[in-house]
Amino acid sequence: MLNKRGVFWDNLTINYVVYFILVFVFFIFAFLYVTSFQDGEALWEDFYAKQIVLALDTAEPEQDVWIDMSQGARIASGNKFDVGKMVIFDNVNNLVRVDLGKGRSTSFSYFNDADVVNWSIESPSKGGGAEVTRLYFKVVEARKDG
């Protein structure tokens, strides 16, 4: 004799729970993807990564570079993201990574054979004047390990 009660619970437990989990996972990814474009975050990450690479590719050894990142700092602060970690330089892979929060970051490679040292995010205007946040870094000759 068919156990109809068992069949009912079997369908409910397996089918609907699986569908629910899949829909929930899809929703989470879609939500994170769409919100990464909020405040133009993705666009500004792309812009800053390329502007920093532009400076790096044209820089000479021992050159100091400052880049205004006030807009990026505003977006990162809004995302409760540490402004000091907006930019990461990867000297091993010649990569610049810009992260303004929301779990995604943007990277771009530079062809200049140079290393970046002493980088920091600074806010020179304290008390009076416009809010300015800028990235500072120094370009040096690439270290040759061997």
Add this chain to the structure above:
Amino acid sequence: MDKIGGAGAGMMFFAFFVLIMIVGGGLFWGVNAFFGKGYDFRQTEAGLMNMKIERCFSQNDFFLEGFNESFYEICGLNENVIEDGSHLILVRNIVGGEEVLWGVGDFENQCDFKGGKGNLDFPVCKKTELKKGGVDFVILTGSRQHSKKLGI
């Protein structure tokens, strides 16, 4: 258990999966169409590479035997980045035809391809001609690099 009903319910999973793909694809396309892919850096990068190579070429003989091994160090370029499949550096003797090449050689054809204009998957090239020692050379640099997204 009703096996006929079970088989139908199992097949509906594929229909559900296709629906998720369509919705997800539409969402991705719509957001990218509205917000765009950022600004195009290929022309700028090709121009910067060209400037650097022109300066290096004016101070060194690229066609000297053995120069190839020390090209990256002498001209201050990173080999891993130039050989990553998104860049081209080509220097050619216009009359003699001798050439030296680093990166993706096919970019020379792809840059000239009219169907590739406006297509972000094609490279953008910068060409300059110069005279060195009474000989005409052409320097061609190309870039197809785009920014990469990491994380979700």
